[in-house]
Amino acid sequence: MSKLTNKVAFVTGGSRGIGAAIAKRLAADGANVAITYAKDAGAASAVVKAIELGGGKAVAIQADAADVVAVKNAVEQAVATFGRLDVLVNNAGTAIPKPFEEATLEEMDRVIDINIRGVFATTQAALKHLNDGGRIIMIGSAVGERAIAPGLVPYAATKAAVRMFTQALSREVGSRGITVNNVQPGPIDTDLNPASGDWAVPQKAATALDRYGRADEIAAMVAFVAGPESSYITGANLTVDGGMNA
Numbered sequence: 001m002s003k004l005t006n007k008v009a010f011v012t013g014g015s016r017g018i019g020a021a022i023a024k025r026l027a028a029d030g031a032n033v034a035i036t037y038a039k040d041a042g043a044a045s046a047v048v049k050a051i052e053l054g055g056g057k058a059v060a061i062q063a064d065a066a067d068v069v070a071v072k073n074a075v076e077q078a079v080a081t082f083g084r085l086d087v088l089v090n091n092a093g094t095a096i097p098k099p100f101e102e103a104t105l106e107e108m109d110r111v112i113d114i115n116i117r118g119v120f121a122t123t124q125a126a127l128k129h130l131n132d133g134g135r136i137i138m139i140g141s142a143v144g145e146r147a148i149a150p151g152l153v154p155y156a157a158t159k160a161a162v163r164m165f166t167q168a169l170s171r172e173v174g175s176r177g178i179t180v181n182n183v184q185p186g187p188i189d190t191d192l193n194p195a196s197g198d199w200a201v202p203q204k205a206a207t208a209l210d211r212y213g214r215a216d217e218i219a220a221m222v223a224f225v226a227g228p229e230s231s232y233i234t235g236a237n238l239t240v241d242g243g244m245n246a
Ligand code: NDP
Pocket: 012, 013, 014, 015, 016, 017, 018, 019, 020, 036, 037, 038, 039, 040, 041, 043, 063, 064, 065, 066, 091, 092, 093, 094, 095, 114, 139, 140, 141, 142, 184, 185, 186, 187, 188, 189, 190, 191, 192, 193
């Protein structure tokens, strides 16, 4: 028996980057996994196929995190497919990096809609189904605690909000043994934040380990928080950033 055998996980934005690594890792640990994606059905089905090749079960559901109806339907579809829900990973998120004076309200709304409103809608839809002892895991950001570079005002503000969302919600669901934790990645090499290019230079330099992280290094923390050994950890902000915020 693996750590997550007979458990069902729902991972938003699970078709690429950190979310894909999380979905594959939770499946390797024995969970049946539902992933959502916004646009790229091909990438989502590649994740499903990779999980199935490893002997696991997965399903991909299109649901833009900014679309509350789509999010609710996706949660219902996952529960209908696998019969239960034990782990929610709110991973879908976006950034629109630019100097603050050039940022628009429309961009701010988009970042809020995905990074905060989407987390609210998904968590509320999932909580109805989440079994006692379940896990709610946010993917916040190290910049939700410390702004290491310019250009991220809306993004950092939403990730700081995710931090308090986590802490506040942990106080409402603890009586059911449900934990709520916020994994805060530092610079991780993905399409959103590639390790090559000018933007990467100051981020890499800010880490104590002098390197970008890999998506599987975030997935390892998520797998721990999703598993039975993390049962007394809740309301916590768990930073995995190569020492960027040290
Ligand atoms: P990527 O852009 O590489 O991947 C994003 C994933 O989310 C894709 O599967 C994408 O699917 C999906 N997605 C994007 N927009 C939406 C949406 N509106 N609704 C549903 N799914 C969506 O991002 P990362 O893997 O880098 O980031 C994942 C999370 O980690 C985010 O919350 C991000 O803020 C956070 N993070 C990332 C860091 C990094 O350095 N990479 C650092 C700190 C935090 P599709 O292709 O279909 O759009």
